[in-house]
Ligand SMILES: Nc1ncnc2c1ncn2[C@@H]1O[C@H](COP(=O)(O)OP(=O)(O)O)[C@@H](O)[C@H]1O
């Protein structure tokens with residue numbers, strides 16, 4: 001059974017703000033997410049449930065996705081991981097992808113969507129967590145065109161820039177893009193190309209903005225509130 005979020009979660013007020021007293025890092029209009037009532041059925045059609053996970057570099061997407069997987073059993077597809085795997089496999093696109101990532105730019109959408117498509121089509125899962133995608137309007141349009149699907153919900157991990165920079169520089173995963181020059185570029189790309197996508201989903205009433213400052217567990221409590229309120233993936 002699916003119920004409206006507004007009446008269920010302490011984090012989601014009926015006046016429309018997801019996290020009370022939360023000043024967003026990008027002066028984001030989080031109330032927009034709730035000006036549209038959430039549909040009475042989360043998944044009306046035949047396709048799988050799709051949750052996009054967005055946020056700047058180092059905002060904690062991957063960390064929170066791991067907890068979502070553990071608690072709710074969604075299948076996690078990280079666009080960045082799929083691209084890094086492609087580089088490691090010496091595919092024909094490997095060099096282009098590597099150079100694009102080093103520059104902090106966005107890999108052509110057809111490449112990324114086809115990697116996501118392959119994973120989704122070879123999986124039996126009915127619920128996907130797609131992390132770090134769509135990074136641009138072009139990504140978004142390509143996914144809709146190629147997959148013929150839209151996300152059911154979008155989580156946005158909203159984090160101040162300096163916090164993101166600190167986290168990335170301390171990530172220690174040996175990534176070619178975790179250095180100060182590339183991070184600065186990625187932040188510019190995030191603001192120029194990804195914020196418009198986030199705004200788009202806010203206007204569509206699909207966006208859930210999470211305050212990404214705090215401990216991992218504190219942040220996950222906000223995520224839990226969204227999933228609990230939607231009652232969509234635990235049954
Ligand atoms: N709430 C948090 N507070 C401090 N550090 C965090 C938090 N969440 C994640 N991190 C750390 O910050 C870095 C970036 O997190 P990650 O999940 O990889 O972010 P993203 O996927 O958005 O780039 C990692 O080293 C991670 O361990």
Ligand SMILES: Nc1ccn([C@@H]2O[C@H](COP(=O)(O)OP(=O)(O)O)[C@@H](O)[C@H]2O)c(=O)n1
Pocket residue numbers: 055056057058061062078079080081083100101102104105106107108112131132133134135139177186
């Ligand atoms: N949809 C995507 C996702 C990632 N990428 C590339 O992969 C890089 C790393 O993405 P990521 O999602 O692993 O990075 P984080 O935000 O997790 O730090 C991005 O900076 C882009 O260069 C892309 O081009 N298109």
Ligand SMILES: [Mg+2]
Pocket residue numbers: 061062078080132
């Ligand atoms: Mg990540």
